[in-house]
Amino acid sequence: xxxxxxxxxxxxxxxxxxxxxxxxxxxxxxxxxxxxxxxxxxxxxxxxxxxxxxxxxxxxxxxxxxxxxxxxxxxxxxxxxxxxxxxxxxxxxxxxxxxxxxxxxxxxxxxxxxxxxxxxxxxxxxxxxxxxxxxxxxxxxxxxxxxxxxxxxxxxxxxxxxxxxxxxxxxxxxxxxxxxxxxxxxxxxxxxxxxxxxxxxxxxxxxxxxxxxxxxxxxxxxxxxxx
Numbered sequence: 630x631x632x633x634x635x636x637x638x639x640x641x642x643x644x645x646x647x648x649x650x651x652x653x654x655x656x657x658x659x660x661x662x663x664x665x666x667x668x669x670x671x672x673x674x675x676x677x678x679x680x681x682x683x684x685x686x687x688x689x690x691x692x693x694x695x696x697x698x699x700x701x702x703x704x705x706x707x708x709x710x711x712x713x714x715x716x717x718x719x720x721x722x723x724x725x726x727x728x729x730x731x732x733x734x735x736x737x738x739x740x741x742x743x744x745x746x747x748x749x750x751x752x753x754x755x756x757x758x759x760x761x762x763x764x765x766x767x768x769x770x771x772x773x774x775x776x777x778x779x780x781x782x783x784x785x786x787x788x789x790x791x792x793x794x795x796x797x798x799x800x801x802x803x804x805x806x807x808x809x810x811x812x813x814x815x816x817x818x819x820x821x822x823x824x825x826x827x828x829x830x831x832x833x834x835x836x837x838x839x840x841x842x843x844x845x846x847x848x849x850x851x852x853x854x855x856x
Contacts, residue, residue, distance in 0.1 A: 654711030745840045
């Protein structure tokens with residue numbers, strides 16, 4: 630099974646968790662895209678009636694293009710279910726997210742949901758977080774300050790650039806992303822607290838205590854993990 634096939638499989642499985650009348654949070658990224666497409670098929674073929682809040686402009690546009698009712702948190706402040714992927718999943722459902730530069734909105738939408746289900750392929754499972762760079766969203770003005778403070782914490786921050794090299798990447802909220810190549814994160818809670826104490830940090834990509842279920846796609850199909 631290819632990674633794309635695994636993402637499609639787990640996305641379809643996640644779409645089956647959505648029930649008629651639910652308020653649903655739509656994640657961001659390649660696996661979430663598969664979920665949104667599968668959910669759109671259910672809306673089209675089954676007449677599933679749901680309302681959605683998306684965690685990025687891209688997911689909003691995709692949902693609307695599939696005929697889904699996508700609104701803002703002002704309209705729908707409490708969600709029944711949030712489905713999103715992750716860059717890494719460690720024991721205890723400790724996650725690194727933000728590879729798609731939507732970590733701020735993702736954490737907001739996740740925090741608004743009664744249940745957050747994380748959808749990944751088996752390559753995202755790790756014993757300890759940190760192989761994937763830890764993204765941190767930063768106010769533009771504060772970039773020099775935050776870079777200095779993160780460097781003092783030995784987190785090795787690097788400003789994320791656009792793929793064409795034309796300049797820094799900007800989030801949907803027009804902030805910068807610093808990717809911290811910090812290696813193994815032995816104590817995610819402590820690291821998260823240290824980062825949040827830096828003035829100018831908007832949000833970090835450590836998602837701790839938010840997910841309640843992980844769906845993992847592998848060669849044997851989709852495995853449901855609950856803790």
